[in-house]
Amino acid sequence: MNRFSALGLIFLISSLFGCTQAAQDVHETRFLLGTLVEFTIHTKDEKTALKAISKAAQVMQQVEDTFTTYGDVDNTVKQFNQADVAQAVRLAPEVDKLLLQSISVHQQSHAAFDPTLGVLNKLWGFSGEHLSKKPPTGAQIQQALAQSGVQNIQKTEQGWVKKVQGLALDFGAIAKGYAIDQGIQVFKQYGFTQAIINAGGDMRILGQHGDKPWRIAIRHPRQSQALGWVQVEHDTSIVTSGDYERFYIYQGQRYHHILNPDTGKPAKRSQSVTVIAPTATLADAWSTALFVLGSEQGLKVLKKQKGLSVLWVNADASLSQTHDFQMRDLAHKTE
Numbered sequence: 001m002n003r004f005s006a007l008g009l010i011f012l013i014s015s016l017f018g019c020t021q022a023a024q025d026v027h028e029t030r031f032l033l034g035t036l037v038e039f040t041i042h043t044k045d046e047k048t049a050l051k052a053i054s055k056a057a058q059v060m061q062q063v064e065d066t067f068t069t070y071g072d073v074d075n076t077v078k079q080f081n082q083a084d085v086a087q088a089v090r091l092a093p094e095v096d097k098l099l100l101q102s103i104s105v106h107q108q109s110h111a112a113f114d115p116t117l118g119v120l121n122k123l124w125g126f127s128g129e130h131l132s133k134k135p136p137t138g139a140q141i142q143q144a145l146a147q148s149g150v151q152n153i154q155k156t157e158q159g160w161v162k163k164v165q166g167l168a169l170d171f172g173a174i175a176k177g178y179a180i181d182q183g184i185q186v187f188k189q190y191g192f193t194q195a196i197i198n199a200g201g202d203m204r205i206l207g208q209h210g211d212k213p214w215r216i217a218i219r220h221p222r223q224s225q226a227l228g229w230v231q232v233e234h235d236t237s238i239v240t241s242g243d244y245e246r247f248y249i250y251q252g253q254r255y256h257h258i259l260n261p262d263t264g265k266p267a268k269r270s271q272s273v274t275v276i277a278p279t280a281t282l283a284d285a286w287s288t289a290l291f292v293l294g295s296e297q298g299l300k301v302l303k304k305q306k307g308l309s310v311l312w313v314n315a316d317a318s319l320s321q322t323h324d325f326q327m328r329d330l331a332h333k334t335e
């Protein structure tokens with residue numbers, strides 16, 4: 001064999017090898033946004049996928065730093081929360097945008113979603129480092145409610161102002177979804193078309209898993225076995241709000257982290273709500289709003305709210321859903 005044909009053979013073998021190398025799941029897990037975040041990209045290009053995952057994790061960490069009301073990092077949300085009445089605070093552009101989106105969900109959900117519950121959320125103490133073990137008193141709840149409410153904030157030319165002393169913003173019900181969307185944006189910029197970012201059960205998916213839709217299990221709010229599963233594909237998000245995520249039992253009653261802005265107490269109509277929506281931001285905000293509303297009111301609100309598929313596990317453990325939410329039961333493994 002002469003030198004050229006030997007080179008040709010090597011080229012042929014390597015290109016054949018390149019063609020047959022199958023796509024695989026490139027997978028990494030990081031601790032972000034107070035939870036384990038799993039990144040998966042289905043691709044042949046592991047090296048670029050790992051770069052994209054690192055970049056996505058970095059972008060999601062920035063979102064956390066921009067919105068968090070905990071820890072030492074300074075941000076404009078904390079600046080607003082510490083400001084006095086009528087003192088205008090310029091929020092970072094991302095915060096401004098998400099606050100406007102939150103106010104829009106507030107209006108559409110008949111005030112079930114409220115981004116101004118910072119004082120109330122801290123009073124209940126589900127999100128700090130130490131979980132409370134005992135509910136606050138009625139007087140404490142009333143005082144915290146007086147320091148909340150979207151009607152008590154206003155956007156002016158100089159920035160956002162609060163109308164009552166102490167009022168604090170809290171993006172805990174929407175920022176995780178927003179962070180997932182930003183992570184997926186990074187994957188898209190890298191050109192990946194088959195991927196998933198799963199932040200503690202809240203996720204956005206791209207494309208398919210190989211040549212099949214992604215299959216997502218839905219957690220049972222009271223049992224370790226899944227409730228069922230759904231098939232999702234292309235660019236879709238699926239987010240669940242549940243009363244099992246952060247809770248304690250006091251004198252036989254469950255107290256959890258999703259609060260009804262009407263009563264100032266944990267919302268009682270649902271055990272969990274799963275929302276499928278085009279973005280994780282929307283799915284996150286609406287899963288919280290529809291949890292508070294419960295299925296009866298929630299289904300009425302959804303008549304005006306297109307593009308959301310929803311499943312409730314109601315307080316009495318019965319199921320309600322929009323007609324397009326297709327949950328498969330566990331026996332139904334192939335379809």
Ligand code: AMP
Nearest residue numbers: 112113114121172173241257258259288
């Ligand atoms: P999620 O787990 O997405 O349903 O969000 C719950 C978190 O959002 C809580 O830990 C609070 O920080 C905040 N939150 C609680 N109740 C509400 C509500 N009714 N509207 C908006 N945010 C809320």
Ligand code: MG
Nearest residue numbers: 173284285288
């Ligand atoms: Mg939410």
